[in-house]
Amino acid sequence: xxxxxxxxxxxxxxxxxxxxxxxxxxxxxxxxxxxxxxxxxxxxxxxxxxxxxxxxxxxxxxxxxxxxxxxxxxxxxxxxxxxxxxxxxxxxxxxxxxxxxxxxxxxxxxxxxxxxxxxxxxxxxxxxxxxxxxxxxxxxxxxxxxxxxxxxxxxxxxxxxxxxxxxxxxxxxxxxxxxxxxxxxxxxxxxxxxxxxxxxxxxxxxxxxxxxxxxxxxxxxxxxxxxxxxxxxxxxxxxxxxxxxxxxxxxxxxxxxxxxxxxxxxxxxxxxxxxxxxxxxxxxxxxxxxxxxxxxxxxxxxxxxxxxxxxxxxxxxxxxxxxxxxxxxxxxxxxxxxxxxxxxxxxxxxxxxxxxxxxxxxxxxxxxxxxxxxxxxxxxxxxxxxxxxxxxxxxxxxxxxxxxxxxxxxxxxxxxxxxxxxxxxxxxxxxxxxxxxxxxxxxxxxxxxxxxxxxxxxxxxxxxxxxxxxxxxxxxxxxxxxxxxxxxxxxxx
Amino acid sequence: xxxxxxxxxxxxxxxxxxxxxxxxxxxxxxxxxxxxxxxxxxxxxxxxxxxxxxxxxxxxxxxxxxxxxxxxxxxxxxxxxxxxxxxxxxxxxxxxxxxxxxxxxxxxxxxxxxxxxxxxxxxxxxxxxxxxxxxxxxxxxxxxxxxxxxxxxxxxxxxxxxxxxxxxxxxxxxxxxxxxxxxxxxxxxxxxxxxxxxxxxxxxxxxxxxxxxxxxxxxxxxxxxxxxxxxxxxxxxxxxxxxxxxxxxxxxxxxxxxxxxxxxxxxxxxxxxxxxxxxxxxxxxxxxxxxxxxxxxxxxxxxxxxxxxxxxxxxxxxxxxxxxxxxxxxxxxxxxxxxxxxxxxxxxxxxxxxxxxxxxxxxxxxxxxxxxxxxxxxxxxxxxxxxxxxxxxxxxxxxxxxxxxxxxxxxxxxxxxxxxxxxxxxxxxxxxxxxxxxxxxxxxxxxxxxxxxxxxxxxxxxxxxxxxxxxxxxxxxxxxxxxxxxxxxxxxx
Numbered sequence: 001x002x003x004x005x006x007x008x009x010x011x012x013x014x015x016x017x018x019x020x021x022x023x024x025x026x027x028x029x030x031x032x033x034x035x036x037x038x039x040x041x042x043x044x045x046x047x048x049x050x051x052x053x054x055x056x057x058x059x060x061x062x063x064x065x066x067x068x069x070x071x072x073x074x075x076x077x078x079x080x081x082x083x084x085x086x087x088x089x090x091x092x093x094x095x096x097x098x099x100x101x102x103x104x105x106x107x108x109x110x111x112x113x114x115x116x117x118x119x120x121x122x123x124x125x126x127x128x129x130x131x132x133x134x135x136x137x138x139x140x141x142x143x144x145x146x147x148x149x150x151x152x153x154x155x156x157x158x159x160x161x162x163x164x165x166x167x168x169x170x171x172x173x174x175x176x177x178x179x180x181x182x183x184x185x186x187x188x189x190x191x192x193x194x195x196x197x198x199x200x201x202x203x204x205x206x207x208x209x210x211x212x213x214x215x216x217x218x219x220x221x222x223x224x225x226x227x228x229x230x231x232x233x234x235x236x237x238x239x240x241x242x243x244x245x246x247x248x249x250x251x252x253x254x255x256x257x258x259x260x261x262x263x264x265x266x267x268x269x270x271x272x273x274x275x276x277x278x279x280x281x282x283x284x285x286x287x288x289x290x291x292x293x294x295x296x297x298x299x300x301x302x303x304x305x306x307x308x309x310x311x312x313x314x315x316x317x318x319x320x321x322x323x324x325x326x327x328x329x330x331x332x333x334x335x336x337x338x339x340x341x342x343x344x345x346x347x348x349x350x351x352x353x354x355x356x357x358x359x360x361x362x363x364x365x366x367x368x369x370x371x372x373x374x375x376x377x378x379x380x381x382x383x384x385x386x387x388x389x390x391x392x393x394x395x396x397x398x399x400x401x402x403x404x405x406x407x408x409x410x411x412x413x414x415x416x417x418x419x420x421x422x423x424x425x426x427x428x429x430x431x432x433x434x435x436x437x438x439x440x441x442x443x444x445x446x447x448x449x450x451x452x453x454x455x456x457x458x459x460x461x462x463x464x465x466x467x468x469x470x471x472x473x474x475x476x477x478x479x480x481x482x483x484x485x486x487x488x489x490x491x492x493x
Numbered sequence: 494x495x496x497x498x499x500x501x502x503x504x505x506x507x508x509x510x511x512x513x514x515x516x517x518x519x520x521x522x523x524x525x526x527x528x529x530x531x532x533x534x535x536x537x538x539x540x541x542x543x544x545x546x547x548x549x550x551x552x553x554x555x556x557x558x559x560x561x562x563x564x565x566x567x568x569x570x571x572x573x574x575x576x577x578x579x580x581x582x583x584x585x586x587x588x589x590x591x592x593x594x595x596x597x598x599x600x601x602x603x604x605x606x607x608x609x610x611x612x613x614x615x616x617x618x619x620x621x622x623x624x625x626x627x628x629x630x631x632x633x634x635x636x637x638x639x640x641x642x643x644x645x646x647x648x649x650x651x652x653x654x655x656x657x658x659x660x661x662x663x664x665x666x667x668x669x670x671x672x673x674x675x676x677x678x679x680x681x682x683x684x685x686x687x688x689x690x691x692x693x694x695x696x697x698x699x700x701x702x703x704x705x706x707x708x709x710x711x712x713x714x715x716x717x718x719x720x721x722x723x724x725x726x727x728x729x730x731x732x733x734x735x736x737x738x739x740x741x742x743x744x745x746x747x748x749x750x751x752x753x754x755x756x757x758x759x760x761x762x763x764x765x766x767x768x769x770x771x772x773x774x775x776x777x778x779x780x781x782x783x784x785x786x787x788x789x790x791x792x793x794x795x796x797x798x799x800x801x802x803x804x805x806x807x808x809x810x811x812x813x814x815x816x817x818x819x820x821x822x823x824x825x826x827x828x829x830x831x832x833x834x835x836x837x838x839x840x841x842x843x844x845x846x847x848x849x850x851x852x853x854x855x856x857x858x859x860x861x862x863x864x865x866x867x868x869x870x871x872x873x874x875x876x877x878x879x880x881x882x883x884x885x886x887x888x889x890x891x892x893x894x895x896x897x898x899x900x901x902x903x904x905x906x907x908x909x910x911x912x913x914x915x916x917x918x919x920x921x922x923x924x925x926x927x928x929x930x931x932x933x934x935x936x937x938x939x940x941x942x943x944x945x946x947x948x949x950x951x952x953x954x955x956x957x958x959x960x961x962x963x964x965x966x967x968x969x970x971x972x973x974x975x976x977x978x979x980x981x982x983x984x985x986x
Contacts, residue, residue, distance in 0.1 A: 009532065009536070010536050010540075013532060013533040013535075013536035013537070014536065014537070014540070016529070016533055017510050017513075017514060017533055017536075017537055020510075020513060020514055020517055021510060021513055024513055024517065028713060028715075029729060030709065030710055030711055030712055030713050030728070030729055031710045031711075032708070032710050032711040032728030032729065033711070033725060033726060033728045033729030034728070035726070035728060036509070036725065036726030036727070036728060036729065036766065037725070037726070037729065039502065039506060040506040040509055040510055040725075040726075042506075043502070043503050043506035043507065044506070044507070044510055047503075047507070047540060215525070216523065217523055217524045217525050218523055218524075218525040218526070219523055220521060220523050222521075232526060232529065232530070232533075233526060233528070233529030233530070233533075234529070235523070235525030235526050235527070235528060235529060236522060236523055236525065236526030236529065236530065238523075273529065
């Protein structure tokens with residue numbers, strides 16, 4: 001195991017260095033640094049891949065395979081590393097470097113296109129990205145659908161079949177609730193679009209994250225175009241946020257959301273650095289943590305019973321005659337919208353469905369990049385009855401494709417559904433749950449998540465982890481129960 | 494050459510990634526990130542060293558050795574890379590990793606010791622650092638003096654003999670001028686220690702750097718404990734500064750100084766990335782650039798004739814009754830002081846001499862780390878008649894030893910002396926030099942430096958570069974001429 005850890009430390013050290021270079025690229029790097037930075041990231045990716053697919057590393061793993069003298073954790077580590085290796089071996093070093101360069105180019109094209117508000121600026125780089133993703137899927141190999149090969153990087157158990165069924169569920173069960181809500185008297189949230197000063201928003205976000213348990217000695221927040229969290233080590237897990245002075249939601253949800261991700265990463269076992277049991281199990285579970293903090297906790301009445309006073313203190317003029325109940329209703333407004341990250345927690349899943357459908361078609365080749373903008377705009381019209389006014393607010397709004405994240409979007413919906421199921425179990429396990437939240441005490445919640453989710457890393461699969469924590473596998477019912485209870489009350493439906 | 498560039502790109506990409514990790518460590522990294530960051534930097538250092546000392550790389554170089562079909566530049570590149578390789582090969586990979594870890598540890602101990610204002614906190618880590626530096630010098634091998642082996646990393650031509658002679662010159666020729674000045678009526682600079690707001694200082698520094706030609710699309714400024722500049726590529730050369738709201742000098746000189754370094758790095762040839770002809774020739778020449786901008790240009794009357802109005806505009810209350818001449822005299826005050834980076838350009842060389850003498854003794858083993866604080870304080874008393882009130886303001890003031898930079902300090906003095914010689918030549922080559930500077934036009938100066946210094950990289954040795962640019966090798970006379978003319982006028986001596 002000691003020899004194995006030499007390998008995994010080396011590989012992980014390089015990968016975390018790449019994470020620092022990426023973080024810097026998206027927060028502080030000057031414009032002209034772009035070309036060489038892409039080259040540098042490409043070189044490091046190639047090196048990590050080289051070690052991770054080396055004969056010596058493989059032999060070391062094979063020697064440890066099925067060794068019963070190892071702890072259960074280490075047996076699992078070896079088993080998963082071998083599985084990862086089988087997969088990684090399929091990608092030639094040359095391909096890995098090319099993928100990394102394509103990604104860097106696509107990211108910058110996306111930034112430029114957003115600034116120019118013109119999808120055309122992005123088309124060439126995105127086409128290269130789709131091509132290389134198809135190439136990757138073919139190298140990996142797949143059953144049934146080419147998209148499955150890509151989804152496997154983010155959510156190992158998921159298949160197009162399963163995700164199609166989940167979205168059928170969403171349409172059948174969630175859509176009727178949304179329709180009922182749309183026919184009810186609407187909530188007013190105009191006061192959320194006043195001027196909210198940048199510094200006050202920044203300070204409020206930091207204060208909330210600290211209360212939730214985010215350790216600022218093991219992390220920090222910076223500004224970025226598209227908020228993300230990133231891990232350099234268990235002692236350095238960073239978040240980024242975006243502040244819109246005309247829209248209070250933007251910072252609020254990005255802070256709570258990224259905080260949930262970061263709490264997961266800060267909760268992984270330090271002594272498992274570089275090993276699967278020290279890694280997040282899947283993006284779906286990762287997203288369950290961010291969604292839990294953003295929605296289940298962050299949009300609950302009990303949470304704001306304690307915290308709303310601080311918001312009023314930061315913005316006394318803007319919120320002068322806004323009651324706690326007004327605020328609670330506003331942050332839970334259900335209203336089809338343009339921007340995914342601004343969406344409410346119900347219509348959100350239609351944003352995901354659109355992306356899922358488009359990227360599935362791009363990867364299977366039934367849709368061309370030149371036609372993506374039109375297809376996007378049409379789907380927004382048909383699913384959400386929304387007219388997309390510009391590329392920047394439409395097809396260019398998400399960073400994911402520019403990062404090569406095809407197969408990533410469905411995990412957002414899975415995250416919400418896992419989160420609802422976890423919350424239901426927490427309410428059983430933690431006595432006086434609402435009272436504690438209402439008193440600003442989130443320690444038992446974080447403890448529950450640490451013990452049931454974070455500390456296990458990849459020891460269990462996503463589904464087994466869910467069973468271990470809640471007694472059953474993912475069940476959409478919990479999300480519907482949650483949605484019907486909460487929104488039934490708010491909209492009297 | 495193409496094959497060679499694959500190697501040099503790889504090596505350089507890793508080294509620049511390390512530079513990003515170091516920059517982050519000194520600007521933004523949270524406290525608990527320290528342990529794994531040191532490990533990550535160690536791993537990358539080891540990898541770079543591995544490639545840079547590999548058989549394949551060596552064979553590639555040997556194949557190109559003395560190939561007359563190569564351009565003169567490439568012949569020189571090959572020659573220097575072979576020389577660097579001979580040196581690098583001497584250090585075992587294990588040693589390089591250990592050196593990197595020791596450095597990271599020493600840096601953090603230094604930061605802590607500074608905060609605790611207690612040299613004792615730093616002693617253990619510094620002792621390890623001195624030991625490993627001695628080990629390095631012995632591995633390299635040396636003639637005459639063990640310190641020569643270390644200085645070679647920063648200033649290839651320099652030896653203890655030569656530096657001892659230069660400091661003898663400093664004592665014989667510079668000391669009498671300083672004595673005369675100390676007997677003259679003193680300059681008043683109290684107004685420089687009022688409250689100068691952080692934001693205004695920051696903006697002023699950025700504006701000055703832009704005027705001097707620093708390309709903000711190929712760089713940025715951040716705050717750091719001890720200002721430095723760092724290069725990630727010709728398109729991303731960053732500086733850091735430190736702002737003391739009670740002392741206007743601090744930001745001013747660190748900005749101008751680091752800007753000089755950064756202009757050199759931004760002026761290196763992009764197409765020579767990773768090759769010696771795309772690297773700075775020596776720290777002495779590097780320092781000549783920072784010292785030129787900080788002192789020769791930045792403390793000249795002509796420079797402030799144009800720029801003083803902006804300072805007054807930023808601080809109208811503080812500088813209400815301070816004339817241009819008052820300001821000019823203040824920024825050229827000669828007065829023995831505690832802090833090297835605050836020192837005037839004459840007594841500065843005594844600060845360097847103290848460090849040089851101490852580190853030479855540490856490395857030769859005639860002084861123990863436990864005795865460094867006392868020795869430091871005694872030398873400040875005897876050379877500068879200064880009582881050192883605390884460790885933070887004494888022996889802990891410089892970052893260099895914590896970075897392993899033994900043999901580095903003398904290059905600061907060499908820098909000033911080169912800078913004076915370059916200025917003398919510029920005044921011959923650029924018509925109406927003072928008028929142009931007085932009109933805020935520094936383009937011809939930067940052009941002269943680009944053509945005569947920056948663009949050559951390591952094509953010439955430091956001495957040859959100096960001859961090429963000025964017609965003769967380094968001559969202390971130019972510094973004395975400059976000092977006597979300028980300070981003779983200010984202090985009427």
